[in-house]
Amino acid sequence: MKSRVIECDVAIIGAGSAGLPAYREVVKAGLKPLLIEGGPHGTMCARVGCMPSKLLIAAAEAAAAIRHAPGFGIATAGGPRVDGVAVMDRVRRERDRFVGFVVDDVQAMPPEHRLDARVEFLRDGVLQSDQGHEIHASRIIVATGTQPVVPEIYQPLGELAIVNDDVFDWQDLPRSVLLIGSGVIGVELGLALARLGVRVRVLNRSDSFAHLADPAVREAAVAALAPELNLVRRAQVTAVARDGDQALVSWSAAGGPPMQERFDRVLLTAGRRSVLASLRLERTGLPLDDRGTPVIDPATLQVRGQPVFLAGDVTGRHAIQHEASDDGRVAGRNAAAWPDVRPQPRRAPMAVVFSNPQIMQVGGGYGAYDPDTMAIGTVDWARQGRSRVMLRNQGVLHVYMRRADQRFIGAEMVGPDAEHVAHLLAWALQMELTVPQMLQLPFYHPTIEEGIRTALRDAAKHAG
Structure with missing residues (x-):
């Protein structure tokens, strides 16, 4: 040709x-x-990432809210009944709607500007x-x-070994899923599936969790979320086999006995x-x-x-x-x-995990922690007023301050409304505010945001 x-x-x-x-x-x-x-148009975010995962999470949050209601004295006899077919039908329909918007934008481009x-x-x-x-x-x-990435050990499972791209085309929810990896995808999808009634286990080969760097925040996140995930850390998968329409997975954890379980699907989230x-x-x-x-x-x-x-x-x-x-x-x-290539300004780094309680990171923060030059301010959400009112009082917020000039340099958190806390703190970081300047800003009562003030006050006590 x-x-x-x-x-x-x-x-x-x-x-x-x-x-x-x-x-x-x-x-x-x-x-x-x-x-x-x-490949297919529509962006990875719209097709198999940000948007469909949040649709599945939203369904799980609705089910979790019903289970949570008795804590307020509201009876919900029998708890929620999850219709997996209906859940996945909405996920696919809304996913296709988001994808459609992107596809329409591409098709509106001049034909000479694009090539499939x-x-x-x-x-x-x-x-x-x-x-x-x-x-x-x-x-x-x-x-x-x-x-x-699909490691070779999982190849014998055939279509039973899946990646997150596959989840959002399901017609129904499976009965059981093993997730490999406790990064963002593993935590978000693992919790969503567990709260929708799927038997879930998460295996992670290290002590890491949702990419958190601060060990105190990481352990608070594990304490809050590991029970629902049936999380096993420092786990090594030793054998994988297919037995009919199920995966038979053998694994062991550090110092523990060999284990073996059956699952309808094995969801690989440990690498791309x-x-x-x-x-x-x-x-x-x-x-x-x-x-x-x-x-x-x-x-x-x-x-x-x-x-x-x-x-x-x-x-x-x-x-x-x-x-x-x-x-x-x-x-x-x-x-x-080009050739007049120049550095471009970047926004303050920010990341959010849509678990419940949510997880967030702002800035480099703990990655550069030095107790001689930095101070950490803390709020324990278990004691914070608004979070207790809502029965969402789990987790901890750490803010990081440079002692010499009291500059705010980052934060990590597990707790209520972390997605909103992350935005406020990322804006402060990008504006290069000091902790005293942040404490001059308004805080309404009673709000989750008051917890930020508590952490900032704690950091300010340790100014150099």
């Missing part, structure tokens, strides 16, 4: 949460883009599609995202890898690290010395939707301005 040549200023490989903002920046600059997508095809590099600046196109681009943005192998980067002059990933400047997202940029999850830096979108904007602006 004869190649058809397409000329463009900027080729963007991947039409997801990073690729779409990159496209908009290139268009804004008046250059000719080509947005290339080799898989591509690989022929050489520097030239891509080849599986449909016979040869694409010449003076600049290229790689925003191909990541894909779940960048989608790069199919691009044939070895045909280019791009500098690659020992994993085959292009070496980039994190401030500009440019591959060293090349008119090539990486954006989003493919960088391996921040697997978070708003960070991917910011990456897309940075890569798009710099690709459009």
Whole structure:
């Protein structure tokens, strides 16, 4: 088949949460883009990530609220009855609605701006599609995202071994699920399934939990959530076999006896890898690290010395939707301005786990903790007024302050409304506020936000 040549200023490989903002920046600059997508449109977030997971979590929260009602003196005889078919029907319908909005935006683009095809590099600046196109681009943005890892030990399970992408196409809820990994996906989906009546167990090979760095906050999160997850830490899966329509999994934990359980599904949440192998980067002059990933400047997202940029999850830096979108904007602006490539300002780091109680992190915080230069302020939600009123009084908040100038530098938390606390503290961090300045801000009574004030006051006591 004869190649058809397409000329463009900027080729963007991947039409997801990073690729779409990159496209908009290139268009804004008046250059000719080509947005290339080799898979389904709709972004990973809308199709198999942020949005469908929150739909499943919302159903689980409704069931949990009914079980929680007797604590207020409200009788709910028999508890909730979960209709798994109806739950998953709503998840799929609303998921498809969110995906539809993104697809509509893509289809509204000029046809000459987009190409639905898989591509690989022929050489520097030239891509080849599986449909016979040869694409010449003076600049290229790689925003191909990541894909779940399925370790070899689980291969014998066939379709019983699943990744989170598979969950949201279920027609009904399974009776039992083993989750491998207690990161964000494992915690969110594990709790949702457990609260919807699925028998759940989570195995994690280390003591980590939801990527929390502060050991006190991490242990508070484990204390609050591990019982529902049937969490086993420092667990090693020793054997996996298929027995009819169930998975038979053997495992052992540090110092414990060998265990074996049966599950309808095994959900693998312990890792993802960048989608790069199919691009044939070895045909280019791009500098690659020992994993085959292009070496980039994190401030500009440019591959060293090349008119090539990486954006989003493919960088391996921040697997978070708003960070991917910011990456897309940075890569798009710099690709459009190339060779005048400049560092772009970034927002304060923030991450949220939609468990209940919720988990959040703001800034680097505990990762750089030094007791000689930093102070920690604490609030125990068990004693905080509004959280007790709502019977949501679990967890702890730690705020981190630099002693020398009392600058607020981050926080970690498990507790009520952590998603909202995270935003307030991320705004304070980005504005470079000190703890005394934050204490001058208004706090309404009685609110969860008063707990922030308690933690800040505690930190202020330790000013250097």
